Amino acid sequence: MEEILLVGGGGHCKAVIDVIEQQNIYKIAGIIDKKELLGAKLFNYEFIGCDDDLDELFFKYKNAVVTVGQIRSNEIRVKLFNRLKCIGYNLPTIISPLAYLSQHATIDEGSVVMHHALVNASAAVGKNCIINTKALIEHDAVIEDYCHISTGAVINGGTVVKSNTFFGSNATSKEYIEVDGFIKAGSVVK
Numbered sequence: 001m002e003e004i005l006l007v008g009g010g011g012h013c014k015a016v017i018d019v020i021e022q023q024n025i026y027k028i029a030g031i032i033d034k035k036e037l038l039g040a041k042l043f044n045y046e047f048i049g050c051d052d053d054l055d056e057l058f059f060k061y062k063n064a065v066v067t068v069g070q071i072r073s074n075e076i077r078v079k080l081f082n083r084l085k086c087i088g089y090n091l092p093t094i095i096s097p098l099a100y101l102s103q104h105a106t107i108d109e110g111s112v113v114m115h116h117a118l119v120n121a122s123a124a125v126g127k128n129c130i131i132n133t134k135a136l137i138e139h140d141a142v143i144e145d146y147c148h149i150s151t152g153a154v155i156n157g158g159t160v161v162k163s164n165t166f167f168g169s170n171a172t173s174k175e176y177i178e179v180d181g182f183i184k185a186g187s188v189v190k
Contacts, residue, residue, distance in 0.1 A: 001024075006064075019112065074148065126146070138156050
């Protein structure tokens with residue numbers, strides 16, 4: 001198995017570790033976070049470096065995924081993704097084997113699809129997105145780059161979710177609309 005670095009060691013990292021272990025495609029080489037955490041462990045995976053070490057670590061590891069979550073802002077996720085790309089890392093898609101991904105849907109690099117998410121026919125998910133647990137992306141929906149579709153959210157058919165959008169837990173969009181910005185949990189977007 002190829003090795004992969006996890007960049008960010010918080011709560012979202014824990015969930016991504018679970019998906020990677022279930023996926024059984026990559027071996028987790030270690031976690032990148034704050035210098036103070038060097039040598040510590042999360043689920044028996046060691047914190048092996050900080051952001052300043054990413055250039056040097058590229059000589060040994062070619063795969064990485066951003067495991068920083070996104071609630072108020074995706075600024076850190078975007079910055080890390082672009083830095084990893086600039087260095088030359090491969091940013092694979094991470095898709096839970098417990099998720100459903102239509103063979104007619106597309107997921108771009110660096111995006112993570114969590115357990116029990118559904119991505120239906122002709123849906124397209126951009127770069128560095130989080131499609132969280134039990135989210136539904138319906139037919140012909142477009143999730144542009146750097147979005148977080150939260151737990152239990154419903155993106156109905158033909159909806160376009162603009163780049164950098166946070167779409168809260170259990171929020172639901174009407175079909176064939178554009179959604180942009182910060183959508184609160186439980187909202188109905190018309």
